[in-house]
Amino acid sequence: MINKEALIKHIKNNEERQIVMKTLNKVDSVLKSYRVCITDFYDPYQISLCIPVLNQIRDINYLVTGGYETAERRVIIIYPEYMEIEEEDYPIGAIKISGKFMKDSLNHRDFLGAVLGLGLKREKIGDILVGDGQANIIAYKELCDYILLNLEKVSKYKVNIESISFNDLMKVEKHFKIIYGTVSSLRLDSILSAGFGESRNTISKLIHNNRVKVNFKPVNQPSYVLHEGDLISFKGRGRIILDQIGDKTKKDRYKVIIKRIV
The missing domain is CATH 3.30.1370.160 (Ribosomal Protein S8; Chain: A, domain 1)
Structure with a gap:
């Protein structure tokens, strides 16, 4: 023991x-x-x-x-x-979901919602890759089989589902909106305010309500100091990366470049 x-x-x-x-x-x-x-x-x-x-x-x-x-x-x-x-012994697998829907008409949340709507738990589902008019979902092998047999629609669209190997997973590139700005400090509330265009007061309340993670670690302190390269996840809003921290301006503010994942 x-x-x-x-x-x-x-x-x-x-x-x-x-x-x-x-x-x-x-x-x-x-x-x-x-x-x-x-x-x-x-x-x-x-x-x-x-x-x-x-x-x-x-x-x-x-x-x-x-x-x-x-x-x-x-x-x-x-x-x-x-x-x-060996890889063939892994207890996880992958499925491909496709259908007659436009390339950008369904997003990650649509596919996740459809799968969870079957009664599955989020912790049993891995990454969901979306793009090119399809989605690839990684999950426990037995759940891949369950999804294949039971999922008929995503949103209003009928879908086709097939098992695929990990080698056949799609390659998805992340797209970013680049935000150039200045901030008074490198505090979490300040960077989130710049990244999402909301007031620091509103941001601070949401941070206290456990809506934010930094590098996947829950953080509930608005005064938490960020560093270059930090990934900030904001529940209900999305994600940003503090990509670069530049020199200070004459008004003693930090020049920053923020990447917002879109």
Whole structure:
């Protein structure tokens, strides 16, 4: 048996402890039953919480995958040390959804909503790639089969669904709106105000209401100081990247370049 409490004693945040504890429960199953176990799909910050803990445990191996190299949402596959895992053994798969809809008439939210409308949980679904009149969805293999059999429409459009290999996943390029501006400070509320064109007062209230993540870590302090390259996710609004921090102006304001993901 592993000493779970000793392994997570350094983690003070309750939600973060729960994530790592769920992963350690999977480790327990591997050690007891000598079988392969898979976590939920985690974001990069959740992955970063689990990996240092897993590295302290003997008699297991693990791999992290989301189906393709730059996947954002990924699972941790945990298995006995003596085993070898090949890609065809991964317990996740991919499906392609296509139909008679215009290239830009459906977005990520439409496809996610349709899939969750089947009664599936978000943590069992990986990345959703949308573009070129189709969507590719990564999920647990058994859920890929379930979606294939049960999903008939996305929004008002009838759709066709087929299983695909990870090699056949579409290549999606992110598009950005470039915002040039000046800010009084590099505080979270200041950068979000510049990036989304809303007042700092409004932004601050939403930050306090747990609507914001920085590099996937929840942050509820408007005074949190950002750094160049930080990714800020704003629930209900979208995402921005603090791409560049320039010199100060004569009025002692920072010149910044912000990329807003569109």
